[in-house]
Amino acid sequence: MGQPIDRKARLRIPPHHVTKQPPFERVHNWDEVYHGYTPEPAMFEAQRCIQCPAAPCTKACPIDNDIPGALAFLELGRFAEAAKIFRATSEMPELCGRICPQEHLCEGHCVVGKNAKPVAIGKLEAFVSDWDRKQRGGFPVPTPRTENDGRVAVVGSGPAGLAVAEKLRMAGHAVTVFERWPRAGGVLRYGIPNFKSAKSIVDEKVQALRDGGVEFRTGVQVGVDIAWDELHAYDAVFLAHGAGAGRRLRLDGEDLGHVSSATDFLVRANLPAEDLPEEMQTKPFVGRSVVVVGGGDTSMDCVRSAVRLGAEQVTLLYRRTEHEMAGREEERRHAREERVHFEYLTTPIQLLGRDGVVTGIECARMELGEADESGRRRPSQIEGSNFVIDADAVVVAVGYGVDPEMLGPGSGVVVDDWGQIVVDGAGRTSQPGVFAGGDNVNGADLVVTALASAHIAIPTMLAHIAEVVAERTPAAG
Numbered sequence: 284m285g286q287p288i289d290r291k292a293r294l295r296i297p298p299h300h301v302t303k304q305p306p307f308e309r310v311h312n313w314d315e316v317y318h319g320y321t322p323e324p325a326m327f328e329a330q331r332c333i334q335c336p337a338a339p340c341t342k343a344c345p346i347d348n349d350i351p352g353a354l355a356f357l358e359l360g361r362f363a364e365a366a367k368i369f370r371a372t373s374e375m376p377e378l379c380g381r382i383c384p385q386e387h388l389c390e391g392h393c394v395v396g397k398n399a400k401p402v403a404i405g406k407l408e409a410f411v412s413d414w415d416r417k418q419r420g421g422f423p424v425p426t427p428r429t430e431n432d433g434r435v436a437v438v439g440s441g442p443a444g445l446a447v448a449e450k451l452r453m454a455g456h457a458v459t460v461f462e463r464w465p466r467a468g469g470v471l472r473y474g475i476p477n478f479k480s481a482k483s484i485v486d487e488k489v490q491a492l493r494d495g496g497v498e499f500r501t502g503v504q505v506g507v508d509i510a511w512d513e514l515h516a517y518d519a520v521f522l523a524h525g526a527g528a529g530r531r532l533r534l535d536g537e538d539l540g541h542v543s544s545a546t547d548f549l550v551r552a553n554l555p556a557e558d559l560p561e562e563m564q565t566k567p568f569v570g571r572s573v574v575v576v577g578g579g580d581t582s583m584d585c586v587r588s589a590v591r592l593g594a595e596q597v598t599l600l601y602r603r604t605e606h607e608m609a610g611r612e613e614e615r616r617h618a619r620e621e622r623v624h625f626e627y628l629t630t631p632i633q634l635l636g637r638d639g640v641v642t643g644i645e646c647a648r649m650e651l652g653e654a655d656e657s658g659r660r661r662p663s664q665i666e667g668s669n670f671v672i673d674a675d676a677v678v679v680a681v682g683y684g685v686d687p688e689m690l691g692p693g694s695g696v697v698v699d700d701w702g703q704i705v706v707d708g709a710g711r712t713s714q715p716g717v718f719a720g721g722d723n724v725n726g727a728d729l730v731v732t733a734l735a736s737a738h739i740a741i742p743t744m745l746a747h748i749a750e751v752v753a754e755r756t757p758a759a760g
Contacts, residue, residue: 290333298331298400299324306620310590313477313553315381316617320410322360329358331402335394340404343392345735346372350389350404357411366415369408370423373734374446375488377416378471380409381480383731384580384611422491431455432756433748436517438505441469442730443721444523445488446737447744448497451519454745459498459517461509463524463689466558467499470525470722471730474546476553476584478591506691518751519716519744522696522704523737526722528686532576532679536634539641541568545581545680552588569594570675574644576600576631577680580610585678586623587614597623598672602630602649607659630662632669634677643673683727701726710740716751718744 301324303309303317320328332354340350349368356365369376385391385405393401416422433456437444440462452458464473468485493499503509505524514520529544531537548567556564573589575582578601589597601608604627605615619625628649635643648668651660685702697705697713703726704719706712712719720736722728 288334293331293333294395294399296327296331298403299328301403301406306617306622309478310621313591315481316478317381317406319413320406322362322414325407325410326358326360328403329354329407331395332358333395339392339394340389340402343388344372345388345729345731346738348372348376348389348408353411354402354404354407357407362411362414363418365411369412370415373731374449375442375471375484375730375734376408376412377484378442378480379731379734380405380407380412382475383729386612388731416487421487421494424491425449425453425495425497427453427455427496429455431748432752433457433519434517435459435744435748436461436514436520437523438514438520439469439523439525439721439723440467440489440499441471441523441525441721441733443733443737444469444521445471445492446734447521447523447720447741448492449495450737450741451744451748452492452495452497456518456748457496457498459500460492461503461505462499462501463504464558465502465560467501469523470527472558473550473554474527474581476549476588478587479584482554504691505689506693511691511693511695515716517716518748519718521737521740521744522690522712522717522719522723523721523733524686524689524723526683526685526703526727528684529679530682530684532631532634532681534631534633536636536641537679539634539636540639541570541641541676542634543567543676543678545577545585545678546683548585548678549581549588552592566592568676572596572598572674573676573678574598574600574672574674575678575680576644577682578603578608578610579680579682580614581683582678582680583610583614583618585680586618587621589676589678590621590623594676598626598674599623600626600629600631600644600646600672602628602662603651603659604628607651626672628662630664635671641674641677643671644677645669645671683722685723685726689723706740708739709743710736711743716747718747 334351353365353368389404390401435451435458437448437460448458467489471485529546551567569592573594575585586597632645648665649662655661687702704724710718718740720740721733
């Protein structure tokens with residue numbers, strides 16, 4: 284700290300890689316793939332950071348993590364101080380370090396990465412926040428300096444909802460979180476497989492919030508178990524119910540047995556029965572051969588879960604090439620290591636079945652033409668290229684949207700044509716005192732962008748609550 288940086292010398296430091304479970308071992312368990320850094324290799328890896336004055340890594344982070352500042356402490360073994368920097372801008376650096384697509388964000392903008400492997404920012408963030416959490420015996424508890432009179436309802440307990448709950452509780456307000464699933468955590472629990480991030484991290488986060496006074500009411504659906512009239516009794520409401528409605532293929536045969544959405548498949552595959560509604564408490568059927576349709580990280584979660592459920596042959600269908608895939612290269616690499624077969628430039632035509640159960644998929648080959656509005660080359664079907672892939676089970680993982688029923692009747696909240704909540708630049712919805720952030724505003728996106736969305740709304744919510752409390756507080760004298 285404060286010493287001159289010999290950047291040329293640092294560029295000569297070789298990368299210190301994190302060890303991971305070998306494929307033949309990990310396909311038989313649901314544990315995290317990566318073992319994580321230990322202190323000495325983490326310190327050496329942090330020394331590869333050349334402390335760029337412009338910090339492009341920080342600029343590429345949706346929540347503006349001070350990455351050079353944290354790594355400067357980390358390389359000296361001052362782990363608590365490094366963790367404090369990450370926690371200053373992130374309510375859950377343990378999770379962001381594990382599941383952020385760093386190659387597109389901080390690491391993708393790392394100057395070291397221009398001529399070598401970028402600094403392993405994500406895995407260093409996960410290491411130092413894990414270390415800090417273990418030293419503390421859990422996540423920091425949101426303890427307010429003084430209690431205030433505001434009452435806040437948060438709908439949804441994913442990343443945006445938990446971030447708002449934490450910050451508003453730290454401001455001294457009473458916070459109640461409503462979650463439709465049996466346990467709190469939202470997408471962090473029900474959407475991310477254990478082999479990417481252990482559920483124990485979510486458990487500890489929720490427990491820290493409970494210890495700080497946040498109330499969680501699970502198994503509660505807005506508009507069904509709690510009416511909007513009750514929500515409007517709170518001084519502020521934050522909507523963070525995500526975008527968990529799986530999109531359909533709209534093909535013949537999609538309603539056959541053993542055809543499932545990614546959400547249904549993943550939650551039943553990855554969670555114990557006691558964490559699920561009664562109708563979802565059985566493991567998904569995979570048989571010998573599973574086909575997953577899609578090309579993002581969720582499809583990788585599905586194929587890798589199918590392998591762990593015992594399927595002998597797992598195939599992914601994607602209509603473009605790997606170059607156009609939106610997900611993480613690391614996830615695709617792990618899937619290939621686990622012997623998942625990729626069929627690129629392939630699209631499903633119809634699902635085939637017998638006796639009401641899927642038996643295969645008729646597919647066609649594709650070719651790429653000019654780029655579309657997304658910047659990716661548009662696929663078109665090659666005539667006469669149809670073929671059939673046998674399948675005992677099919678998983679549809681072609682994206683998510685906002686469930687239109689999640690708001691329930693009587694919300695009065697304006698949504699767009701996609702069902703996403705319309706907000707202004709400060710997270711306000713069309714209803715006074717009702718705010719929103721996360722995937723139900725942005726569409727299915729990243730944990731870190733959900734946090735960023737929450738961070739935008741929090742100051743506005745605090746100001747609104749202060750006004751409401753002041754109006755109902757009798758004037759002194």
